[in-house]
Amino acid sequence: MTLDAVLTRIDDTLPEALERLMALLRIPSISTDPAYKADCAKAADWLVEDLKTLGFDASSRPTPGHPMVVGHGGAGAKHLLFYGHYDVQPVDPLNLWDRDPFDPELQDTPKGRVIRARGASDDKGQLMTFLEACRAWKAVHGSLPGKLTIFLEGEEESGSPSLIPFLQQNAAELRADLALICDTGMFEGRTPAVTTMLRGLAKSEFTLHAATRDLHSGMYGGLARNPIHVLTRILSGLHDASGRVQVPGFYDDVAELPDALRQQWQRLAFDHARYLGDVGLSVPAGETDRTPLEAIWSRPTAEVNGIWGGYTGAGFKTVLPAEANAKVSFRLVSNQDPVKILTAFRAWAEAQLPADCRIEWHDAIEGSPASVMSIADPAFEAARQALSEEWAIPAAFIGAGGSIPIAGYFKTYLGMDAMLIGFGRDDDQIHSPNEKYDLESFHKGIRSWARVLARLQ
Template sequence: MSLTDVLSRIDTDLPAATDRLMDLLRIPSISTDPAFKSDCDRAADWLVSDLNSLGITTEKRATPGHPMVVGHLDGTGPHLLFYGHYDVQPVDPLNLWNLDPFDPDIQDTPAGKVIRGRGSSDDKGQLMTFVEACRAWKAVHGTLPCKLTFFLEGEEESGSPSLVPFMKEHADELTADIALICDTAMVSPGVPSIAGQLRGMLKDEFTIHGPTRDLHSGHYGGPGLNPLREISRIVASFHDTETGAVAVDGFYEGVPEVSDEMLRQWQNCGFDEAAYLGGVGYTQAHGEKAYSTLEQQWARPTLEINGLWGGYQGAGTKTVIPAEAHCKLTCRLVGDMDPDRLRTRIRAHVETRLSPDARVTWDGDLDGSPASVMNTDRPEFEAARQALSNEWNREAVIVGMGGSIPIAGFFKDILGLDSMLIGYANEDDAIHSPNEKYNLASFHKGIRSWARILDALTRA
């Protein structure tokens, strides 16, 4: 018996596998709404029962919030930790759904059949691709090819308040050779991807104070310092308008250049720049001019203004010079950028540019986290990349990710684990939105992909 037998079993069992996913999708495990607490428990129980049926010793572990599901299977070969989450987003606005969000259906679309329902893509469908690959492997071989730990969370969609304390308390139990995370998407339709780096995040907020109270602009307009004008000048100084680069001194410390091999993969990953930009009304990229759109999104840091306000906000006009003006900003971090050091530099940039009679205060409760950079030179990454390439009949790529997936950073910081983020979702899956879907082909080929990856990792 061989991998071919496992893949054949997956093909034969696809209708039953789809039925199992539909059963899980019918459980409204909305973690953020206390009204659905019992449903989150029920989803955890469903997974415990299903994994136990495969011979994986699995328990539901209590937390102050929703339970964790932890399963173990002893074996030879590498020790893999698989992470997914069973909770889902709320369904509002319900009137925009074309079906009951928790009565999933298989629907025909121009792109093929899709599984429609809340959680189909994020993350129950993705989670079950790995479980079904294990099921097929066990059915054919009677066992699995490696040692496995399952770590399934029930609070990912509500901020994961129990996650870090649980991981710290159970670090010895969760430690493995490498982590597999399924909560991600392909870079382009039909282009399998492994995320090797995720940008980190720095948040900050400041207020520029001027006069002791709002002033009549007829009495003080001219001689009076206007905090809105002051904050506009300072915010404009954050970027070099000619190059698009961030102009904060020392901002790029710790930023690596992308290797030629990685750039080659990115150039051939099927990314449609025109569709990416045009889909939101852009005609060109507006970041650092020396870097491609993908480099800007995956491998370069940013400083973005997320909110800017002050003065009168009501209808009509009110002729005042406001007493203060406010700014919210975030930075996406890459490489070895230190969020604490960068925060100091951004604040210094603002404070050294203040005019006389202006002062600044900062929100001291905002956090920051460094980028998660995986060691993609590890043989597991190339083994998984080749396995994906074989299944999808095109070169798989190791990509960056513009956003942040905190679990990958927690695995690195708490457990010392590199993570491979491998998922089969598409950008049009409408996760978090009405009419969420997961392509049936993504579900089927995702199961086959994991079977190939399991096989490849035992040989790496």
């Protein structure tokens, strides 16, 4: 029997697959709210039973928080681990939803049919594309498509407090040749993609102190040091005129983008004018010698996320404040070390302090490094070709400006790379009211995974 038989099975049983997804979406598995603890356990149990129908040896594993679902099944030379998460974001503000967020519905829209519900895209619809591909494969071939481990988390939307301990305690059981993660999307909603780069993150919050108390600006203005002046001068010096970060050693561990990957990104014809125009901007900022896609996927950043000090209420209070505050974050790429970056930033900032000023740092020197997958592994090109065949559009290796910590954790704690393939679209409104997942994404997502699994066996 061929792959065509599996694809036909997927097409013929789409209504049943959709109903299974609807059943999972009806469970309000909001992980961050203790009121939904029982519902998170219910979602985990639902998935365990579903995995068992596919022949997996599956169970719900307790943690100090919400359960992890683990299932093992199939046989083959290559061992693949699939990761997804069954928990969802809170639904507030509820009044902005057009319907009950846990009463899923298939709706017609000007852009096609969509599945409307909390978790439809993030991540229940995505994870079910993989399980439904396995179901169709099992129905046609009588066995699963290779040696598989399913690992489904229940705390991704609430900071994953149990994840690292669970990985450490169960490393031998979970370790595989390659991890598959379905929590991403397509490029500009139309081009299938394999995400191979994720930026890391380091953060720093601090207070710059000057006088021992707020000072009358008539008595001390022009004589006493104003910490807001000092703070803004330091932060304004984070970048030079060309957009390069000025912290010493900041770029030491930043690798240049390979030419082949740069050319592939250029072929994507990213419309940065529209991208910026959607948020009321028009001119790219940052490093002037980089393309817009390089800037958001493969280059590091230093951003001021918050700054405050002095009196900010109605009217005026004419004082020189005793302190000023800021939050600064760094998106990291390549081999940048969060500890090294934050240590260098602190030293750089403190070296610029004038007399009578000091900085109080409020957080630990820690963070998450970037995740960079080796596309030299033939599995990555095999998956790209499979996606291209299904969508009839050349699939791309892309980066992601944000962070998906699980990919880095798999590398750190299990020693394996991760392949990120998802079918979400930019307008899915994840984390927002009226979240949706395109029916096409669900249907072709299932077919895509069947093609990928066929090539990875």
